[in-house]
Amino acid sequence: MIETIVLDIGETITRDDRYWALWADWLDIPRHTLSALVGAVVARGQDNAEALRLARPGIDVAAEYDAREAAGRGEFLDDSDLYDDVRPALSALRKLGMRVIIAGNQTSRAADLLRGLDLPVDLVVTSGEWNVAKPQPEFFQRVLDMAHAAPRATLYVGDHPANDLFPAKAAGLRAAHIRRGPWGHLWADDADVVTASDWRIDTLNQLTEIVEG
Known part of the structure; x- marks a missing residue:
């Protein structure tokens, strides 16, 4: 579960x-x-x-x-940078009682920008804040520390096989590979990705089906 x-x-x-x-x-x-x-x-x-x-x-x-x-030309994020399914999917997961965390290879500045979007999540953390990045095992140990759940009860969702899928599985987590962005599309049907993925999804809305099913 x-x-x-x-x-x-x-x-x-x-x-x-x-x-x-x-x-x-x-x-x-x-x-x-x-x-x-x-x-x-x-x-x-x-x-x-x-x-x-x-x-x-x-x-x-x-x-x-x-x-x-x-020079005032640095990182910037607003709602237009989010995929359309993000807010509804995250809200639905929270209603199902899920603990929802955002954790990726980004700067501390990106973390602040994401927090400013007031997403329906419990926590936003980045590699820039932790000083450790994917695919290092230490990153996923930090993820588990924040998850408040056993590895098999924690699902990591990402598009990049080498940074997301494979190291998450190596850490004992469940993993969903999303067909999104260049990495997600290019590697979606790779035999190793298919074998390693617990789930393969095209939209974050499918996560509610995974939780319920």
Whole structure:
């Protein structure tokens, strides 16, 4: 029986469109160019930050992030960045008595922005706050510490096999792979993903069926 549901952030609850568009504008390259580079690193199974290094060889991503923030062109999120199913799905899960947590590889700034959206969740935490990131086992141990439930009663939902699905399963959690965003679509029918997934979903609304069924 599932007691706690933990959701990834990028391309699980938020669209990454604005994130990459802002980076493209900052680097003064066409948005389509950076989008295509993101697709290329996804296909290679590389970290998405590699797209920035391809666009600007030698870039210090952390330094450029700080420069963007200082220039008033940093991270931003509002309701338009959420997928349409997020609020209704999270509300439905809370009504079913689920503990609902958002935990993903994002900055501390992203955590503050998400909290500002007043989502119907119990907790929002990010790797930037924990100083440990997926797919490290320590990240999922922190998830379990926050879950207040046994590993088999905790469901992690995410789009990225290497960052979400496989390490969550290795930590003993249940896992749902969502076909959403470039990683979710590209790897949805991969044999290892199919085998590892407890559930494969196309929308967060399906989580209520999982809890009830």
